[in-house]
Amino acid sequence: MSRATRRLLGRIGFYLLMAVIVLYAVFPFYWAIVSSLKPGSEMFRVDFFPPPNLVNYRAIFTEQPFYLNILNSLIVAISVVLLSLALGLLAAFALGRIRFRGRSILLFTILGVSMFPQVAVLSGMFELIRWLGLYNRLPALILSYMIFTLPFTVWVLTTFIRALPKELEEAAIVDGAKPLTIVTKVFLPLLSPALITTGLLAFIAAWNEFLFALTFTLSGEQRTVPVAIALISGASAYELPWGNIMAASVVVTLPLIVLVLFFQRRIVSGLTAGAVKG
Amino acid sequence: MTTASRLTRSRTRSAWMFLAPMLVVLLLVAAWPLARTIWFSFTDANLSDMAAAEFIGLANFEYLLTDPDWWQSVRNTLFFTVVSVSIETILGLGIALALNMHMPGRGILRTAVLIPWAIPTIVSAQMWAWMMNDVFGVLNELLILVGFIDQGIAWTANPSTALWAVIMVDVWKTTPFMALLILAGLQMLPSECYEAAKVDGVHPVEVFWKVTLPLLMPALLVAVIFRLLDALRIFDAIYVLTGNNQATMSMSVYARQQLVDFQDVGFGSAASTLLFLTIAIFTTVYLTLARVGSSEGDRA
Numbered sequence: 001m002s003r004a005t006r007r008l009l010g011r012i013g014f015y016l017l018m019a020v021i022v023l024y025a026v027f028p029f030y031w032a033i034v035s036s037l038k039p040g041s042e043m044f045r046v047d048f049f050p051p052p053n054l055v056n057y058r059a060i061f062t063e064q065p066f067y068l069n070i071l072n073s074l075i076v077a078i079s080v081v082l083l084s085l086a087l088g089l090l091a092a093f094a095l096g097r098i099r100f101r102g103r104s105i106l107l108f109t110i111l112g113v114s115m116f117p118q119v120a121v122l123s124g125m126f127e128l129i130r131w132l133g134l135y136n137r138l139p140a141l142i143l144s145y146m147i148f149t150l151p152f153t154v155w156v157l158t159t160f161i162r163a164l165p166k167e168l169e170e171a172a173i174v175d176g177a178k179p180l181t182i183v184t185k186v187f188l189p190l191l192s193p194a195l196i197t198t199g200l201l202a203f204i205a206a207w208n209e210f211l212f213a214l215t216f217t218l219s220g221e222q223r224t225v226p227v228a229i230a231l232i233s234g235a236s237a238y239e240l241p242w243g244n245i246m247a248a249s250v251v252v253t254l255p256l257i258v259l260v261l262f263f264q265r266r267i268v269s270g271l272t273a274g275a276v277k278g
Numbered sequence: 279m280t281t282a283s284r285l286t287r288s289r290t291r292s293a294w295m296f297l298a299p300m301l302v303v304l305l306l307v308a309a310w311p312l313a314r315t316i317w318f319s320f321t322d323a324n325l326s327d328m329a330a331a332e333f334i335g336l337a338n339f340e341y342l343l344t345d346p347d348w349w350q351s352v353r354n355t356l357f358f359t360v361v362s363v364s365i366e367t368i369l370g371l372g373i374a375l376a377l378n379m380h381m382p383g384r385g386i387l388r389t390a391v392l393i394p395w396a397i398p399t400i401v402s403a404q405m406w407a408w409m410m411n412d413v414f415g416v417l418n419e420l421l422i423l424v425g426f427i428d429q430g431i432a433w434t435a436n437p438s439t440a441l442w443a444v445i446m447v448d449v450w451k452t453t454p455f456m457a458l459l460i461l462a463g464l465q466m467l468p469s470e471c472y473e474a475a476k477v478d479g480v481h482p483v484e485v486f487w488k489v490t491l492p493l494l495m496p497a498l499l500v501a502v503i504f505r506l507l508d509a510l511r512i513f514d515a516i517y518v519l520t521g522n523n524q525a526t527m528s529m530s531v532y533a534r535q536q537l538v539d540f541q542d543v544g545f546g547s548a549a550s551t552l553l554f555l556t557i558a559i560f561t562t563v564y565l566t567l568a569r570v571g572s573s574e575g576d577r578a
Contacts, residue, residue, distance in 0.1 A: 014376075015383070017376075018376060018383065018387055018460075020389070021373060021376075021387065021391070022386065022390040022391075024388060024450070025390045025391050025393055025394055025454070026390050026393060026448075028394075028402070028405045028406060028409060028450065029393060029394075029405065030395065031405070031408075031409060031416055032401075032405045035408060040321075060530070075519075077410070084451045087299050087300040087303060088300065090290050090296040090297070090299060090300065091296060091297050091299075091300035091301075093296055094292075094293035094294070094296035094297045095297070096288050098290065098292070098293040099294045100290045100294075102290075103293075106297075108565050110304070111565060112306060112561055112565060113308045115507050115557060115560075115561040115564070116308060116312070116554070116557075117510070117511035117530060117550075117553055117554060117557050118511065118513070118530075118535055119511065119513065119529075119530040119550050120312060120315060120550045120551070120552060120553060120554035121307075121308065121311035121312050121315055121320050121550075121552065122311075122315065122533070122534065122537060122546075122550060123311075123314065123315045123323070123328075123537055123543050123546060124310065124311025124312060124313065124314030124315040124318070125307070125311040125549045126325075126326050126328075126537075126543075127311075127314055128306070128307075128310065128311055128314075130328075143306075143307060146303050146304070147304075147307045147308050150300060150303060151304070154300060173285075179289070179292040181294070183296075204396065207398065208398035208399060209536070210399065210400050210513070210514045210517070211513050211514070211530075212345060214517075215534070215538055224402070225398075226398050226400040226514075227400075229400055229401060229404060230280060230400050230403075230404070230517070230518050242408050242411070242414075244402050245408065246404075246405070246408060249401040249404055249405060252398065252400055252401065253396070253398065255394055256396045256397070256398075257396050257397075260392050260393070260395070260396040261389060261392070262391055262491075264388065264389065267392070268388075268392075268458055268461075268462075271332045271455070271458055271459070
């Protein structure tokens, strides 16, 4: 075999492997879409290109309060994003720009918090939420989600703030600007890409959270999307309405995928700033 | 007092003012609940009336260490963690190497691998549960078609395959994340080494083992520990795929079942505390590594 053919074969093999990986990554979601478009009777036939039928989509909005679940998830996720960005930006300015004793230890303690297993705070959090009178109410989720979005936001924003040139701030200090003015007038505009990135990641984390949402809500009207999808049940325990489950899955996932595809470069840089550069 | 030191003092004061809101929230939602959970683990607290908890010493831990179901959940968690993180590392490394090559079509590859990452764990677990359905699942259908099996396997119900089903879902969902972390590490490698190897005519496979892998090791290690910490606390996928089934129960599922379903806050908290300690050890290792890595950036 000549060198050229060997190289050609190698290249074909490589692209074949890439195609398999792409198929593996995409197929389950494709299959969910296909299944969601089949009415009950055809659900159990393997058919790769069925004629679309929206009966399952109608069912999830009429048989259960799924639109409420989506609204709940939106309220929780957006509140979590705004709150963690506001608190995180202030903290990141202090951690990234001001030298003070204990800064390094503080930063690593915050990173340590993001490693907490959620179940480790479950009983204490349960007690706190009941004591605040928030059980089975959305603020319980907004508050408890801070445990994983806040450390992460602080950490990533600190990394971004450190990368900005020092001269910017020095000029503002010479002009006599107060620290809060520096944050809002100098850093906020420059950091908007970083804020979008961290905000997106916090949004996705809050949108996807399950353990707290399962434990701290009780009624169907207060549930967020993941809990609603996990607990969809049919006429009997042995007869899960797979068509409805798949339709609900597609409804909540499509916006996320669009977001991710649109912002993919930023998400990748945010993720890696959070972990590797640590 | 000089102007400079007054400026430093006022800046230090404003630093703590800026940190205060974040610190208050973290104390409220992290430190305080953690302390209460550890306290509950030494009591007989019950979910219906947590205020009536009484101190009972190490009784919860003694009972926990003799409960075979607990040890089963520890074994499940460790098995799941080791197997899935190993597979994810190898696959992730492969995908990262491919993404790092300048070849046409790598944009499609990157976009495709981001899709599983964006899908909520609950949703991906449900999608796979449907694909792995014993009678109507497409997975069995395809395997029968190819001739690997004669009749459908009950992937999630069968104790010998249930944990593998969970691993399959986790690998699908988190390999992309691993690939992206490793890719970031690859992109930081100095290109001079590769140019030198190219000039010397070293075979690409040898370049990988002798140049890429050793240089990549620190980033790879951090990514692996990051994933280990995440895998040790697995809850969502197991809860959806197999519920409170003992064959696949993880430490998190066990602790939550005791705490919420059996209302035994004291006992559940003891299990949570042990899981916390396990993860705390790994975290310390991770932070030490990360700190060594960032000491340069800190000095700046």
